[in-house]
Amino acid sequence: MRVTYDPETKAAYIYLKYPLSWGEAARTVPDVAPGVNLDFDADGHLIGIELLSPNRLHPDLMAIAVKPGNGDKTP
Helix, strand or coil: CEEEEECCCCEEEEECCCCCCCCCCCEEEEEEECCEEEEECCCCCEEEEEECCHHHCCHHHHHHCECCCCCCCCC
16 A cells, blocks of 8 residues: 655545556546545446545654656556
């Protein structure tokens, strides 16, 4: 699992599959809860969770979060 947090947009992403390829998220289900989007692959597997409110991210996950694009090919 990988967690990214972008302080500029105040958005976090929890990768349940990492690395992800560009376009691998075949379907996004928006607003399953306020500010929470789910990404699924073409087979219907949950591959990532986007949190648009940083207060939704547990402090333990926030502690391991890195900035997106931190030297890798994070989408």
